[in-house]
Amino acid sequence: MKTQRGDDNRESLPLDVVIEILTKLPAKTLFKFICVSKQWCSIILSRSFIDSFMSLSWSRPRFLVCYSIRHGDKRRLLFFSSPLPPHEDSNHSSVVFKHDLPDSGNISFEYTLFSNSVRGIICLSLENLDFVICNPTTRQVISIPNDPTRYESKNNVCFMYVGYDTSNDQFKILSTVRSLGLEFGPVEHSVCTLRIGRGGQSYFSSWRRFERSIHYFRTTNALCISGVLYYGARKYAKSRDVIVSFDVGSERLLLMEALKEERLIRLVDYRGKLSCFCVDNGNSYSLWILDDAKKQIWSKISVFSPSFCDTYRNLNLRICGATDTSEIIFVERLTDLAFKLFYYDLKKENVSKRIGIGGLAEYDKVRRNPDDIVRHLSISCEHVDNIVSL
Template sequence: MKREKRQRIEADPIPLDLQEAILTRLPAKSLMNFLCVSKTWSSIIRNQRFVNSYYAMSSTIGSRFTIAFCCGSQAKFDDWRLFVFSSSYEDEKSSSLATTLHMTIPSVSSASGCLSVHGLIGCTIGGPFIVCNPSTNKYTILPCAGPRTFLGYDPVGDQFKALTMVSYPPPPQPQDFLVYEVLTLGGGESSWTCNTFTSLPHFTVTNSICINGFVYYAAWTPTRTTNPVIVCFDVRYERLSFIKAPMPVVCWEGESILIEYKGKLASIARHPHADFHSFDLWILEDATRHDWSQQTFELPFSLGMGRNITSPGTNKAGEIIFAPKHLSYDVQPYYIFYYNVDRKDMRKVRLLGIADDEEFRRRYKIAGQCYVSISPEHVETIASL
């Protein structure tokens, strides 16, 4: 009796470019788990070209919100955390957006201006500067020693940089100059580089925003209440310049609101100590000529006191978003508002899961006033510092 020979069938290996194409379509958290599957997959996922391809693919799928706030026990610092959420993809017909808690960062007692820059979140806090990636649940504490740090991204050089104001002018006497440090990030802490430069004295009054390789923030120069300007930092060439700004753009100091509007820097001006039922939209049309345009809009209904409402920016449809600055003290729904500048109408959308659950508040000992920072049009990335 003849024994049949079994034919060994070997499957052809999947081409490398096909493996990359498949991996770009997977969630970021899955990719982090797949780093341990094989050396080949680990090499693909960590490759900078793949990181860029993944970001480009995520950009075509759509953007989300990131929502961050700090809360904790009033009596114990160790109980404080920075909470980072993201929303589901936007649907213009929906009256709500689901949110997901991605990560908590311990021992952070205050945060403001948690800005999404090319998929990473930079958080200005009263201490070290934190950069986190909610898609991978990783964060880095940067060695930035100064009262203010701003995160920027250079799309040409494909580099993240942190701009730190090392010295700060104590009012009312201005200093002759300010000292800045620029930390170029990427490739691990051992490869970070730091440069120092000086600038004319100015008094910073807003958080920053990064648009197309430039970091902007509003300031007075050289002292308070005189010469309102927009400070412009060229991330690639590490140069600081000043753009003359109309008084309404900077006049309310910390109440000034800078946003990106249709790819340009813009400012929303309203009276912070009156009912928020109208606003002026100032748009920087030409930075070289310091040219600004201005439009006035009336809201269909008041959003309450102006000082309690801010704007994180716009969505892809160009609607201007308004949101409360703080969570409610007790369990209450958290709503954001979309204003359509063409139709002159406004819609109300609830963010589900932003500490509107009693059990959530109890578990994390959330009490007191929690400052909320929203960054619209956040795109997933697997980049790390």
């Protein structure tokens, strides 16, 4: 029915339908819709909406690539993320999104390295040995306060990791400090809490020291699963691998014995359980899963086929994640601008599909500038979008 100009017979959608529609939109679109109205802004920035969006993000993992860009005195981080496609088409090239973190004052992003990523929040180690928390989705970076333990000696080296306490809905930072001259020397541990305010004003609690004089040397990536932070380590040069387990809620740290006669290469979240990608003395690769953390019971769920082991070594593949359909994801770096993902089906014991990731046009523009210093930093297949504001 036609109406006169100025009349509006359109019926507005119920609020619950509007919220349902908004939760299914990409993060970048949501940030634009914040300006639509005060009501939409209030919805999108509410804690309940952020939690609903995060629940959906778990089902939409992304492939994330990070670069450090230096142009004169200005430095910034450049992230590219792409959906992990379930398609069988081997020629598929995913749509790539850019998350450009501009120059952030005195924060230097040169020689920046990932520590780990949890719920879309990334811990980064900087050139000057400081650390920051970063959310590529919201393009925010905040500095982590220095752990006083690292300054007790001029030769101390520090690592930091981000963990998430599921019971109290809190992010915490674990700091480990050891003497640079003692590779397997005593490690001092401290923890602080990242408190995210309702108005976006985040702050850190004071550092709390605990678990002193534990001897080990970190050997693998860090991973946070169900409120527990894990990373591989060794007590001394020829010892068996151990896994450092830090319960983020109770702030208790344990050293778990790992696997006999196999060396840890990388930790992976396999269907919500800790798993270890390992190699034995015969250069055979396998995947172990932690069935019972309290009793430290492990089971071998896969021995990779000899043909894939040869492919892994020849193409210099890197394991970077797992799917809910019993597939392990490996990545091959073709160039700075293109990657290929290999999906290894654990049930069929073969490569089920190969997915091309390319089209990093924005990076290509930066790369052509001879005055820019560009450094590829890290790759993750377990990134998720998180719209929480730091």
